[in-house]
Amino acid sequence: MSAPADGWQRWLVAAGIEPGRPWPQRLAALVLRPPAAAGLATLAGLFPQVNFRRPRLADPLRILLQLLWLGLVRPPARRPAASCRPIPWRAPLAAIPARLARGWSRLEAAVGSQPGRLRRFAAAEGRLGFWDRAALRYAAYALAAILALLCISTPFSTLAQAVFVGLLWSIALVIRRVPGPVATLFLIVLSVTASSRYLWWRVSSTLNWDIAVDFLWGTVLLAAEVYTWLILVLGYFQTAWPLKRQPAPLPEDTSRWPGVDVFIPTYNEPLKVVKPTVFAAQGIDWPADKVNIYLLDDGRRDEFRHFAEEAGIGYIVRPDNRHAKAGNLNHALTRTSGEYIAIFDCDHIPTRSFLQMTMGWFLRDDKLALVQTPHHFFSPDPFERNLGLFRRVPNEGELFYGLIQDGNDLWNATFFCGSCAVIKRRPLEEIGGIAVETVTEDAHTALKLQRRGYNTAYISVPQAAGLATESLSAHIGQRIRWARGMAQIFRLDNPYLGKGLSLAQRICYSNAMLHFLNGGPRLVFLTAPLAFLLFHAYVIYAPALSVALYVLPHMVHASLTNSRMQGGHRHSFWAEVYETVLAWYIFRPTTVALFNPGKGKFNVTAKGGLVDRNYFDWGITWPYLALVLANLAGFAAGVGRLAWGPADEIPTTLLNLFWTGYNVLLLGAAISVASEARQVRLSHRVRLDLPAIVHLPGGKLLPCRTEDFSEGGAAFALPAEAAPALARDAEVVVSLWRGREEHAFPARVVAAADSRLRVRWELFDAEQERRLVQCTFARADAWVSWADGRHRDRPLAGLREVLAMGLTGYRRLAEHGAPLAAPLLGRVGPALRWSASLLPRWPATYRQETT
């Protein structure tokens, strides 16, 4: 069909009639339809927002608006239906990259027409080895540094800066389309340029030395910005080129495989949490005479002793609890003798392939002292649960385990994370066992190992999975411990000082520690606009336009580059939410630890509990509520200033209002997390597609797939035509596989509807529990496809989602805090939806062809 030109033809297309046909046919098409469809279908096509079968009061208004819209607005251009999805060029910029791409291909053609010269140049470079000569290399570095300094420090007029950032941005948009790590490096260069230029400008020309208050506020903000810049640049360095190490194969001859002790430390966790870990550890594929499992019980509980005896594993206790987990592990070191030590927190269930995936590198590299694998969580953390993000948006830990550790690995700076890792005994004993000086014994142990010249490695394949922290308060408690411990290491054993580390290792370690100091700067950013709005202090002493021209490129480039580097592991703007939630709580302990590293004790992360009702954690939220109130006051003051203040301050006021508004929404998202959603069941259902057989009463067998499973039960998708009629509580048996071994588990029907069967396990002995764990949680492939079906990160979509979450936070706040006002607030959503239903939209005929 050709694109219709004028208004009435658009109506025809919308009604599903070909406008190119002669008049009589068009009339016939209108009239000669199946009777019921004739009128209604045409109208329904024209007015998709109106339901003609159920007319509503505002429908005339909708129809009127739609007619005006169809008559006045040009429809989107039609594209032929394509078999593959076209690249979604950003609409306003569509022309620029397209033209640039054409220019690029012309350039390529020009270069390509002289392949001889290029090849000769490359060959000459290879022969002469320019890059192997230190002098030349350093000369090139120096030249680049001088040019960069020029680029960063040259003062520009406003117009020149506008042109400059415009160019930077255009280049970034083109480079962004190029896949591969080299283009990423290029984007990093652009981002560092924009950010450094911003910082230089801030230091050199935005501080007001004349007014003490302005200067004070300005310096505090500047310090926070310097910190952010440092973390940004160090982060780029750390993750510029993730190693993505593959597992090394083991020798064919299993007699050459070394002996391993598996340590499972526990303190106060219930046996129910520990059991699956022990069962799974017993199923790890390794020669039986070369693996010993030990339960290290700091709780000294009889129940655990009996369980260990029954299960046939070692049980180690000690007289005191000195140094908590680190002390527990160190004590076990003295009682065992395996050449390697695998450590699992008592709730981290290992897969059967754990040792075979990790041990290969030890046999290749004699100096290797540690192999770490990711911590994977099959239950939602408080962010995921309270915000409804589970398996949709990468969780907080994924950035670290998906990207940062892989980036560290390139620089031989992988950290020990306390669990899901293998350590070689000899180097560990050389440094005096697990470090006990700080509350983050794991990272400190790795640092000590690396100071001794030992290597560490990271394999980014989830080989164990556990429970995430249950409630926000527990989550914050855990992060406080990490933050405090990292600050302690920074003071007691600073990676920049002392012997034994390469520069890259020092940078990676220090970045990990500095990262936890973000509480203070985050609080500064959350309050900075108030300095102007409430106290009229010019924290950035510059016209609003200049501020925008410098700060926007800094933010846009950082978002663009980070989205590309981290997109698979953290969606844009979520870091803001995570940091905002923690800011207040880690600010104090890190500051204290920096000044007095001796203070602070180890607290165990509570897991396996149950949030048994919906509630709002007021105790945790009050700092954010205070910040919200302050920001709202600032907002009100700003609006007042717009109305009654001097005209030349309007741009600055607008800028600060915008900033405050963003802060308010960010705080709303943080508040949203504190609204704890009730958990229904104690054992978490894990969605996983496994083959299974249901043995029906009467001896018939039905092959099917699991929809999800847990320690308590499972759900199956049955073929619809064969779904049996099963009564509640009917006894069935379920077959699952562990490799090629098939095991049967008795169960009872909980619900059987349509093609879905839900059962709960009725296991009668420990042996069956062991087999069930080994057939489910401990499968080698259990966690591999966890992130399948997730959307790719898009920075603007991330921003929108975070801001929407902010609005949700205030709605929940009202629901819990002012139940009387809640109904009123509850009307806001429907009211917005109703208003949106009035808006005109493109009829289906256009939508189908243009999406």
Add this chain to the structure above:
Amino acid sequence: MNLVAVVPAAGGVGATTLAAHLAVSLARKRRLGAAVDLCPGNALRLHLGMDWQDAAGLATQIAAGHPWSDGAYVSSGGVPFLPFGQTGREDGGARLAAWLETQPGGLGGCLEQIRLQPEGILLADAPRMPWQLTRQALARADLAILVAAPDAASYAGLPALLEGVAAAGCAEARVVINGFDPRRDLDRDMALLLANDPGLDLAPVMVHRDEAVREALACKQTVFDYAPSSQAAYDFEALATWVVARLGHRSRQAA
């Protein structure tokens, strides 16, 4: 034409059931499966829907002096098959074997006369007794499927059977477990034992004990018609796929 001999390791392990279902499954895969019953029990035909009263078949045709090929049938599912025939004599098998030995090429020569396409697969449901018949089938077979139940009787019978298969000159013999029930400890243990026994090759597919199989026979059907979404149907399907792959692999090796 490929000939696959299905031989039981012990009595009552379900070799005939397995042969019938393999033939039907292969036919459904457009692999031109066909079956011939060499067991004097004459039970194969029941799976394929033949009339209980009809006594015709290979042995009866020969005993009556008719061309044996006149005893062939096609099941409603489109599977050509040759029943043994209701001879009513105890030594029916031995007499057939004796007659076949008088023919050029023996049983193999006769089966060659069936004009199956080159990629077609003929399943021979071979008995343990009389062995002469089975030996003739094995001599021509491209693959022998030794059907074992996951129990001690089958396990005890397998070594002798394997020797016999090798002596008959069959190129490849694979053991298939039939009637596996994961709820029974012995079944799981026997499956592990057979899988780890270096003396025999276990096929990667095993057939579960599924009530649908017995019910299907009671209705003179295969599970493909009686309970198409049952585990047994799934298993036989998988076994047929494995047989096709196995024969393809062998013919590639030969080429």
